[in-house]
Structures are given as structure tokens and as C-alpha cells.
Amino acid sequence: MRARTEAARALAYLTAALLDRARHSPDAADRKRTRARAELLVPMVKAWSTDLGVENASLAVQVHGGMGFIEETGVAQHYRDARIAPIYEGTNGIQALDLLGRKLVRDQGAAAYALITEMRDLPAGPPTLLNAIDAVETATTHLLKTWGNDPASAMAGATPYLTLFATVAGGWLMVRAALAASEKLDRGEGDPRFLKGKLLSAQFYTDHVLPQATGLLASTVNSTSITTFDPDLL
Secondary structure, X not given: OHHHHHHHHHHHHHHHHHHHHHHHOOOHHHHHHHHHXXXXXXXXXXXXXXXXXXXXXXXXXXXXXXXXXXXHHOHHXXXXXXXXXXXXXXXXXXXXXXXXXXXXXXXXXXXXXXXXXXXXXXXXXXXXXXHHHHHHHHHHHHHHHHHHHOHHHHHHOHHHHHHHHHHHHHHHHHHHHHHHHHHHHXXXXXXXXXXXHHHHHHHHHHHHHOOHHHHHHHHHHHHHOOOOOOHHHO
């Protein structure tokens, strides 16, 4: 729960910083570039973060066992409250279609590929992250190609694609945080307990969350292969 929350929070902070920069940078080209990246990330922040909120609240209920359903603990209330977030401000399926149809297709993936390149350039990135970045790039290319021939089929893969991209972007930010924490520890700066906690949560994320990228890539590609419905298959 902690690792996924930290990743979602980092993605939200990055997007907020990009929006500020897009408004206030003195360089017009920089404003345009950062706005494109922020707009690419906005649907991920909304959809992925709220989906994780529901999953984390469900895990909290599970941790409490039977007491999770007892109102006095307050855990069930968190679960009910979290469930509305994937619906508010545009349901998460709509957010995924926005990411694909409005953000990815409009510049033929230029903003997405630029972010992928930056993620790949991270020094000392673990193999799990590099493999996950490869999955995002493959899915991006596949969806753009599919959109050109059959937009409806491409849209079928939009939701797993959003989850894939956000999961990997969150992992990239977790690794960046871990590298920064490691440097501070080496210099004897900051709170050691906090910094070691960042290392642990990043390790957990890269070991247990980033490997989901392989399945999400397969889901994205396989979704676009379903073009017609055959009732005889039921």
C-alpha cells in the first residue's frame, strides 16, 4: 500500500510541477513541451491514482480481517469513500480513451516517446524498470499503428495501456527517489530512517509492481485483436 501510494503521489507531484512550468516558464518552447507532457500525464494521474486508492482501501479491509467490515474500525468507510473516485471527474474508462484518442494520437506519440526516452536515460535503472519501459514503448507503437487502421480496436486496449504507462512512470519516479535517498545517505544528510524507508518502498515496487508490465502489455495487445463478437463462442 505504501509503495503504490508513494508512486501515485510522485506522479501527481510531477504533473503539478509541469503544469506550473507550462504556465510560468519564460521560454515559449519549454511551455509548449511541458504542457504536452502534463496533458499526457493528467489522465494517468486521475485514473491510476483513484484505482490504486480503491485497491489500497480493499487491502486495508483485508488486513483488518473480519473487523474490516465492522463500522467501528472506520476501515469500511474508507473503502466506500474511495470507490467513488474512479467515477468522479470522468470515469476511468473515459480517462483511458482521452489518453489514447486525444493525447497519444494528436502528436503521433511525440510526447509519449519523449517521456519514454527520458525514463530510459535514468542512470543505474534496474533491469525490471528497463523491461517495463520496453513494454510501454511496444504498447505505444502498437496502439498508434492500430489506430491508423481501426480506431475502435485501438480503443479496446486503452484501459490496460493507461495502467501500464502509469505503473511504469510511477516506477521510474520511485527509482529516482531511491537514487536521491541513497545519495543523501552517503553524504550523511537528512533523516536516515525516512531515507531508508524510501529505498525499501522503491525496492518493493520494482520487485512486485513493475513486473505487472508484461501482463499489461499482453492485455493491451490482445484487447486490440478482438474486432468482432461471435455469440457462438459463448
